[in-house]
Amino acid sequence: DTEVTQTPKHLVMGMTNKKSLKCEQHMGHRAMYWYKQKAKKPPELMFVYSYEKLSINESVPSRFSPECPNSSLLNLHLHALQPEDSALYLCASSQVLTGVQPQHFGDGTRLSIL
């Protein structure tokens, strides 16, 4: 079991749809992350939030829009996605942005774009 909860586990959407991915943690962590993982590839960092502020955007297209409403929640809003955006989207959290303590991951949302 993971202490980072992601919903939904699976999502199928068309290219014109708008949907959101949700991530929640109750470990008191102040840094939260979104990663994208394509099949048979390692996870790649997309966004980093620190104390609810966006700290890092790894040149992600604007059709992905992150949001951190409070210290426990992280959302990823999706709009006008492309088929190549189909992937596993992982959320992670850590105590602080830079520190020895590790990041902890959720089990991801598997996204399919039709």
Add this chain to the structure above:
Amino acid sequence: DAKTTQPTSMDCAEGRAANLPCNHSTISGNEYVYWYRQIHSQGPQYIIHGLKNNETNEMASLIITEDRKSSTLILPHATLRDTAVYYCIVRAPNSNSGYALNFGKGTSLLVTP
């Protein structure tokens, strides 16, 4: 961050120790070694980390060589549920890029009955 090199795949018999090597010959003094694993259809799971001393927890042991240029993750009694991709990651926690986890390709460990 220092680059790591791991074997692409390894096999281990159930009940035996699994020893997963990692080479990080360009590691800097402030960089830690972290190990994660990813079981199929799950998110990466943190296993253990260390700086220079050997470390042990309920999941595994981490042996770091004295020159810190390589390390070995040891699963003392492998089970079928340990079949996963294991990632060795070098990270400088207190640096400007300390947030970054560069996963690399990892080692695919297959535990067989």
